[in-house]
Amino acid sequence: MPAVNLNTQQDRLTTLTVLLEQLYLERFRGAPIDAVNALEADSLRRLTPYGDNALEFARAFHRRLRTDLQHPQGG
Numbered sequence: 001m002p003a004v005n006l007n008t009q010q011d012r013l014t015t016l017t018v019l020l021e022q023l024y025l026e027r028f029r030g031a032p033i034d035a036v037n038a039l040e041a042d043s044l045r046r047l048t049p050y051g052d053n054a055l056e057f058a059r060a061f062h063r064r065l066r067t068d069l070q071h072p073q074g075g
Helices: 009-028 033-050 052-070
Strands: none
Touching: 009 033, 009 052, 033 052
């Protein structure tokens, strides 16, 4: 397998976001929305020390994934 070079912080962030989204969707597909909400609450609690930008990113990430779980696209 060739070495992968993610040159910029944005490349790394985008890659991690996509991978996390895939894991999240697989893990919570069919789960009660309360389980998803509990994970978001825990994430926000754990990210509080990192400031408003981290919290806003986490809220947007969970909002998008909750929407994807409730309204899956395609297969």
